[in-house]
Amino acid sequence: MSIFYQVRREYDLTGLSESDLTASPYELFETWLNQVMQIEAIKDPTAMVVATVDSTGMPFQRTVLMKSVDETGFVFYTNKLSRKGQQLAKNPKISAIFPWLAAERQVCITGEVELLSASENEAYFSSRPFESKIAALASKQSQPIENRDILENKYQALLSEYQGKEVACPENWGGYKIIPSSIEFWQGGEYRLHDRFIYTLQQDENSSIEKSELDSNWQVARLQP
Ligand SMILES: Cc1cc2nc3c(=O)[nH]c(=O)nc-3n(C[C@H](O)[C@H](O)[C@H](O)COP(=O)(O)O)c2cc1C
Numbered sequence: 001m002s003i004f005y006q007v008r009r010e011y012d013l014t015g016l017s018e019s020d021l022t023a024s025p026y027e028l029f030e031t032w033l034n035q036v037m038q039i040e041a042i043k044d045p046t047a048m049v050v051a052t053v054d055s056t057g058m059p060f061q062r063t064v065l066m067k068s069v070d071e072t073g074f075v076f077y078t079n080k081l082s083r084k085g086q087q088l089a090k091n092p093k094i095s096a097i098f099p100w101l102a103a104e105r106q107v108c109i110t111g112e113v114e115l116l117s118a119s120e121n122e123a124y125f126s127s128r129p130f131e132s133k134i135a136a137l138a139s140k141q142s143q144p145i146e147n148r149d150i151l152e153n154k155y156q157a158l159l160s161e162y163q164g165k166e167v168a169c170p171e172n173w174g175g176y177k178i179i180p181s182s183i184e185f186w187q188g189g190e191y192r193l194h195d196r197f198i199y200t201l202q203q204d205e206n207s208s209i210e211k212s213e214l215d216s217n218w219q220v221a222r223l224q225p
Contacts, residue, residue: 011104011188016195018222025183025199025218026071029107032100032185033069041102048096048109050076050178052087060087066098067124073177074109075116077124079141081172088113094178104188109180116175125169133167134158184223194225 022028037045044065051061062084064076074096079085088094092112099106125133138155145151184198199218 010190011192011194012190013104014187015189016185016187016197021197021220023218024071025180025185025220026069028185029069029183032103032105032107033098036100036103036105039100039102042100045098045100048074048076048098050084050094050096052084052094053091054087055090060084067175073111073114073179075175075177077121077173077175079136079139079173080115082141084142085172088176094176096178106186108184108186109178110182111178111180113176113178116177118169118174121174122169124175125167125173130162130167131159134162136173137162137167137170189225192225196223196225197221198223 020028022031033045036042039045044063046066047063048066049061049063051059053059060083064078066074066076068075080089092114094111094113096109096111097106125136128136134155137158138151180201182198182200184196187195189195197220199220202217202219
């Protein structure tokens with residue numbers, strides 16, 4: 001047995017107090033994101049781990065890159081026929097975590113996804129380097145493949161086919177916006193007395209307005225560490 005009882009450290013960089021809280025959690029999120037983007041040890045500040053569930057309720061998590069955020073949610077792009085895409089088609093519930101460990105911070109989100117429109121997908125897809133567009137065409141993400149050669153041959157064939165041509169966004173590729181119902185901020189504290197604040201979206205049940213267009217109303221609570 002390998003034991004890691006001593007693999008531990010103090011979290012004492014800073015605190016998070018009531019006076020740091022903003023009315024909208026997005027404002028605090030953007031402040032934290034801007035701060036962690038300055039930390040060299042955090043190589044992928046926009047990386048988040050997203051969990052989805054299958055039809056039995058079994059969760060699965062994987063890292064994706066958040067490509068945009070505003071007051072309506074957090075966007076990532078993927079293959080809609082991938083495992084996550086198939087799971088989200090059946091159950092749009094999702095959780096996400098930004099694990100900013102070098103900053104002794106994490107942000108944990110729960111919510112549901114909405115699909116982006118074809119024009120939004122195209123806008124991001126067109127910004128990708130040519131090779132990344134071709135890779136998106138070449139990979140049936142999450143499907144088994146016999147060996148790497150088959151994949152590389154397909155990639156090379158598509159590279160030649162599309163040389164000098166526009167690569168349109170494939171229909172099965174696109175963005176998901178996480179519409180949060182809660183956003184929790186965690187800042188490591190001395191002696192394991194961490195600071196935690198959870199924002200919860202208060203929704204007007206009778207509203208006919210689309211969730212993402214609601215003038216959001218957040219309640220915030222401090223949680224015990
Ligand atoms: C740092 C990092 C960033 C990633 N970004 C993405 C991404 O933006 N979109 C994506 O589809 N997969 C991304 N991946 C790969 C996913 O983690 C995952 O392997 C893939 O999406 C298939 O997941 P699924 O089979 O659960 O659908 C990334 C992986 C890492 C480690």
